[in-house]
Amino acid sequence: MRPGAARTGGLAALVAACLGCAVDPSPSVDTTCKKTPPTGPYRLDANAGSVLPDLSLPGIGEGGSGPVHLHADYHVPCAEAAQLLVIRLVGGAWCGTSRWHGQHTSDLLFTPRIRVIDVVTSDAENNPAGTFALEAWRAFVNRPNQIATVLDPELTLRGLFPPSGAPLPLYVIVDARTMVVRGWMSNPDPDTLHHQLASHLAALDGFAPPPPPKVFRWDGLFTRDQWDLIRQITPPGAPPPDPTNAVADDPQAAAFGKALFTDTGLSRTNTVACVTCHDPKKQLSDGLPRALGVGEGDRRTPRIALAAHAPAQLWDGRADTLWAQALGPLEDEHEMGSSRVSVARRIATAHAAAYRAVFPSHALPDVTRLPDHAKPGDAAWLALPPEERDRVNQVFVDVGKALAAYERTFRVPETALDRYARSEFDALTPRQKSGLSLFAEHGCFQCHHGPRLTDDAYHVTRMATGRRDGKADRGRLDGLAALLASEFRADLRWSDRKSTFVAPSTHPRLLGAFKTPSLRGVAEAAPFGHGGTLATLVEVTELYGQGGLPAGDPRTVGEIEPWLPTFDVTSQWALPPILETLGGAPLAPGL
Secondary structure, three states: OOOOOOOOOHHHHHHHHHHOOOOOOOOOEOOOOOOOOOOOOEOOOOOOOOEOOOOEEOEEOOOOOOOEEHHHHHOOOOEOOOOEEEEEEEOOOOOHHHHHHHHOHHHHHOOOOEEEEEEEOEOOOOOEOOHHHHHHHHOOOOOHHHOEEEEOOOOOOHHHOOOOOOOOOEEEEEEOOOOEEEEEEEOOOHHHHHHHHHHHHHHHOOOOOOOOOOOOOEOOOEOHHHHHHHHOOOOOOOOOOOOOOOOOOOHHHHHHHHHHHOOHHHOOOOOOOHHHHOEHHHOOEOOOOOOEOOOEOOOOOOOOOOHHHOOOEOOOOOEOOHHHHHHHHHHOOOOOOOOHHHHHHHHHHHOHHHHHHHOOOOOOOOHHHOOOOOOOOOHHHHHOOHHHHHHHHHHHHHHHHHHHHHHOOOEOOOOHHHHHHOOOHHHOOHHHHHHHHHHHHOOHHHOOOOOOOOOOOEEOOOOOOOOOOOOOOOEHHHHHHHHHHOOOOOOOOOOOOOOOOOOOOOOHHHOOEEEOOOOOOHHHOOOEOOOOOEOOHHHHHHHHHOOOOOOOOOOOOOOOOOOOOOOOHHHHHHOHHHHOOOOOOOEOOOO
């Protein structure tokens, strides 16, 4: 067993060492005791001394049924020995720190005198949780049938979070005999969690708390949970398969896509290509606050070196495949300003041989019969016979799939942080290690975890808009509307293998939410934010530390999430050194 691995016996052993035989761990019950409701004050907060309201929450109880009733199911006033109810608020499958705790549930919590309720707020994309989110979360939990799992998509338990925010998971500790809250812990390391729970039990039984544990720290800095999350930081390899694109990993399609990526003839002005905004010398972005094609856009150009790994694309997720995303800029009036008819004509006149080699069963349309410039919404497009529109659409879609095949070949270089995660402890400087320690302490691993350091989910962080009219950007809420209206979704006719589409919630919680960008390449990716309004990494960490722009600021919209904590100026300035290790030019073949 490596140093610092789970302590023998976990919490059960610590409780036994603390209490010995003084209290029977299977408490007897006074049969003369009558179960009466606990007395107030009833408050939905985690302050010691408040009494939990008698809430009913939808979900799965310990026996497999639901809903779960806090008082009816967990209030045990007649128990002779202390018992604890632990309410564990988790984000859901998107949250790196929550996932770690879910995977280690049995080691962290199971004793005869502790019962657990997991409260799931969101699904894997941070949409309000539904049935699928509940099942996805339970897949992360070992021994899930021994604890209850409930849904809280409306954040009715938001009051349990402190006003300054607290990283997930949030453990709220309740005396089950009185339903009185004893306190809370935010993303605790396992040793601290064990000790605090044992201490609460000891205090309720009238005994002294156990001595504080000796906590092993990797490189003298990181607890077991933190180091496990650091070890997950490895250079990403090939992206996952894309069954919606039959040529996704075809080298010939990638070569065709490479030619298209640099072809300015696909734009209305013959001056803009994909590479214009996705320059490999600028982290496959453009270094501008707002994208600049044939016109100026409203958002920062996303970096695309690892876009093929993501389940959805763009800041607002309005495209659910990489090839569908590639189609949007072609017809966008501010990006390439072209049309699908013009794209089909360009392929027929400049790339016909390459197209036929990659898509031999797809016939090119007779471009001499096509109008000069036409796309859906134009009278000229509607005037085309349906079969002619289908041929043009097929070429248009194939262009997107070839571009996606090329983008799937992009890779990123190894960084000093990758080497450190392999236990090369001299790969980082002391300042960088300090920054990484604060990164873990302040809950950054909630959203930035895994090989790409992203959760691929959408969050309200209250950054300033980049819109030219100065209005707040509605983000994910508008992105979902665009996705629902898209003819190029993965479940529709142009997908090579139709996926199952579950219409996502358009809940008001998503107003002002934006996708978590990968931190790979962030050292050289200024300016930052979906609006490109932050010039330096220090400005980014300052804004996060302050909790985003304040309520009422017209440059943003949406309510910041309660698991995003604020932190002081010292931390705000100490975090950038670790982010500055995440650089290096992307490996874009042939560019």
